[in-house]
């Protein structure tokens with residue numbers, strides 16, 4: 001069993017894009033860091049090879065019954081929802097105005113994500129929020145993470161199954177030529193069929209998809225990172241000048257631990273970071289944060305089932321996303337302007353214990369996902385010990401544009417497109433503890449430090465000041481890198497000051 005010790009210099013909570021990037025950036029600069037993650041290490045080929053212990057299966061075969069769902073929270077359920085399995089992969093929040101899907105495990109969302117790695121839709125995304133941050137200055141962080149993730153745009157010549165660029169080359173209805181920019185994907189694109197099967201939403205057992213455990217965390221551990229999996233932070237207490245006390249539940253040993261840290265970096269993912277902050281404030285362990293909960297968004301996510309039932313098709317093959325496409329203008333042959341729409345198959349369906357007929361049927365259908373910069377004007381609130389999200393979908397025109405696209409796609413294809421239009425669901429939750437100039441508008445300052453709570457930082461999607469419109473993981477990573485760099489620069493600066501005082 002890992003000996004954690006009680007006092008730490010820095011504790012990072014959560015190992016998704018925010019937590020892994022912040023922790024590895026600090027370790028790279030020589031800082032001592034403990035990373036705690038509530039979920040387990042996943043049993044994948046790279047983790048087996050590295051000799052990682054206590055790995056938990058991905059949800060495959062009958063293990064789907066015990067490893068698919070971590071928790072579901074429903075408005076009607078009392079307390080903290082229904083916990084299915086501590087080592088389950090998906091953490092689901094069902095709400096009346098917004099539902100959210102996220103994940104549980106070392107590497108966070110990178111196990112379930114579709115590996116589309118992009119900069120924000122608006123090249124000026126970072127400008128105008130606070131003086132000290134600009135899009136130009138953040139560029140180096142995007143370069144760093146895109147490079148580490150090995151993100152590349154699939155070439156049409158690589159003959160990846162089901163790419164929209166190839167499928168719609170001669171389509172009179174749809175188009176995916178060079179006028180529709182394709183997303184960069186962090187996958188092994190080596191032409192081998194095993195790289196194009198079962199490597200998406202239910203994890204990537206053979207490691208073909210770049211996940212954060214293999215890309216960042218293993219090397220950070222070699223460089224001194226201490227990582228405690230299956231340790232969940234329950235509350236966070238401010239000790240004033242003495243740092244923070246964390247109440248942590250060790251799920252493997254089934255006991256509570258109390259850790260103290262000079263500095264805490266919260267990166268438990270938008271909803272779980274907000275829960276921790278709200279819960280800790282409600283019991284008086286933290287104070288302030290008048291803007292907590294403001295600026296919540298779903299990145300315009302809209303999901304639909306395209307019941308193509310295309311004979312002979314196996315849309316489950318390919319890289320996780322088949323690529324973007326648009327409606328073809330029947331007069332000019334070019335792309336009609338419209339929202340950002342990506343097509344997927346049920347990649348990973350073979351790992352689930354489904355009846356044969358259903359497996360075969362799912363392979364003949366596709367999924368459509370639209371996204372775009374919504375207004376991120378939702379509000380997360382704490383009511384009777386539960387997180388509630390208020391989100392008015394009519395405020396964001398991008399959601400209506402995507403629904404219109406779905407209707408037109410159904411008309412043109414002659415096949416139903418079924419979406420949950422009255423039930424917004426996002427896999428890209430963001431905001432609620434956002435970056436701001438002052439505590440009236442935001443929860444964190446330009447360094448990612450919470451206003452009024454020195455030493456407490458937020459490095460995940462809850463701190464984003466607006467919806468990036470594009471898939472957000474690279475924007476979260478750029479933010480986390482920025483936060484960690486600001487910490488190390490500050491540390492170096494203070495050290496220099498101490499050294500010169502001693503010299504005098």
Ligand SMILES: Cc1cc2nc3c(=O)[nH]c(=O)nc-3n(C[C@H](O)[C@H](O)[C@H](O)COP(=O)(O)OP(=O)(O)OC[C@H]3O[C@@H](n4cnc5c(N)ncnc54)[C@H](O)[C@@H]3O)c2cc1C
Nearest residue numbers: 014016017018038108109114115116233269460461471473
């Ligand atoms: C199906 C799906 C597909 C997606 N596809 C893409 C895509 O193609 N491209 C893209 O950019 N984005 C994609 N995303 C979104 C992306 O995964 C998220 O935006 C990203 O993971 C969020 O990063 P984060 O650091 O904020 O949180 P997360 O990655 O969610 O990490 C938070 C971590 O904290 C842990 N945690 C939570 N609470 C606690 C606690 N109390 N104590 C300790 N640990 C805790 C969690 O277990 C988790 O590991 C997808 C998401 C899903 C669900």
